[in-house]
Structure formats: structure tokens, C-alpha cells
Amino acid sequence: MRRAMIGIVLLSGLGTASAAPPTHFDSAKEDAIRLWWDIGPVSFYCECPYRPATRGEKRIRPGNLWVVGSVCGYEAHDPVYPSGRPNARTMRIEWEHVVPREWIATGFGCQDASVSDCREIDGFEEAESDLFNLVPAIGELNGDRSARPYGVIPGEPREYGSCDFEVTTDGPASVPPHLRGTTEPMPSIRGDIARIWFYIEERYGVVIDSPLRARLEQWASNDPVDERERRRHDRIADKMGWTNPFVAED
Ligand SMILES: [Ca+2]
Ligand SMILES: [Ca+2]
Secondary structure (H helix, E strand, C coil): CHHHHHHHHHHHHCCCCCCCCCCCHHHHHHHHHHHHHHHCCECCCCCCEEEECCHHHHHHCCCCEEECHHHHCECCCCCECCCCCECHHHCEEEEEECCCHHHHHHHCCCCCCCHHHHCCCCCHHHHHCCHHHEEEEEHHHHHHHCCCCECCCCCCCCCEEECCCEEECCCCCCCCHHHCCEEECCHHHHHHHHHHHHHHHHHHCCCCCHHHHHHHHHHHHHCCCCHHHHHHHHHHHHHHCCCCHHHHCC
16 A cells, blocks of 8 residues: 555655646647756757857858758758758758657548647647657758658669668659658668657547557567657656656566
8 A cells, every 4th residue: 555655655755846838839848958958969860969159150041950961971952942942951950749649630530631730629739739749850851851741762872871771762653742752761770760649549530550569569669768768758748747668667
């Protein structure tokens, strides 16, 4: 009995001092910036360190967080736009949904509606703002991934320097362009990605089709929870006030 009570106290005590899950995407991004200074300011794909941009850097390319691409081997695929203007997204950090909004919408039955219509539905903005699902990503990779599903691409074309991240954009015309193709993340984060999907599915009723589920289950087993993922999880759980059981109970 005493042991059970201690368990209850510990569980209910998780994060109570600082738990305050965001309810809007804009505040979620602010929270994520603060959290990841603590977790370690390194991008999720390709592990590129980032730091606050200086005033001079902001003049060159807008964005508050500047990617130190030279350290991780990232090289921009499109350093300049066709207009000749520098591509700001190659040097700045953006906040990437591991499970894209388009999939989150399936849990709310609004996958054919606009984002603003989805936000009218109770709980959608909380789901969209869930900090377990938000990771720092180099803007160009965030943009090229768009909402494409994760998968494995034959070969290692490495179109972003030595950064282990690939995207294909081909697929049937019936699939909208931003969902068409595949994104291949590096092997060391594939299990992390799978456990985020399973959590989002369980919490928000998101639909995972069977080919994707089979892939995610394989990724989760090939890349089990390690210390780094657990540390990141614990820091986020403290802010959210609850855990991702696929990490916490692994
Ligand atoms: Ca690869
Ligand atoms: Ca991992």
C-alpha cells in the first residue's frame, strides 16, 4: 500500500511545477525554442548545431536561429532562389512536425479542410502544438520534406552535402504535391520518429495505414530508446505534464 502511494505521488508529481502544455502553435514554437536550448541546440535531421543569429546574419537571411552547417556537413541544395536571392531557409532553424498537420487532421476528421477550419475543432490546436511532435529542422530540409511520409529510398544520393537525409518527390498525380514521394531520415532517429507517431496515434486518434505501421514498428525495434532520446523526452514531459508511453515505458 505504502509503495503504491509513493508511486501515485511520484506520477502525479511529474512536471507539476512547470507543466504548461501550449495551446497555440505560435506559443508552442516559443516553448520549443526554450526547451531545446536545454535539450541541446542541434537539428533533428543531420544533427547540425545552431545558435542565436547575430544582427548582421539576420540582415543577410531572416530567422532568429542560425545553423552552423559547416560542423555537420550540411550543404544547401538550393543556396539561391531562381531570382538570385539567397535562400533564407538554408541557414535557419524551423519547427518541424514529425507527424505532419495533414496526418494530425485525420484524428479530427478534417483532413479535407483547411488548417484554419481544423483549428475550429476542439483539441486540434493542442494536437498541432504538442511539443513531443515538434523538432528543430534546417529550413530547407523542413521545406523539402513538406508533409511527405517517411520511408526508405534506394541508394544514398546525399543531395545536402554529407547530411544523411533524402527526399523524393515523384508519385501519382492523384496525390497532392506536398504529400507525394518519400523522406528518408538517418537511421539513428528512425526509432525516435516511430515512437512519436505511435504516441500521436494513441493520443489524438491519428490514422496510420498498415504499410506505414509495419515500417514504423521495424524502425522502433531497430533503433531502441537510448539515453539521449530519454533525456529529451523527460525534458518535454516535464513541460507537457504527461509522458510519451512509447519512450517512458520502453
Ligand atoms: Ca539516407
Ligand atoms: Ca534513436
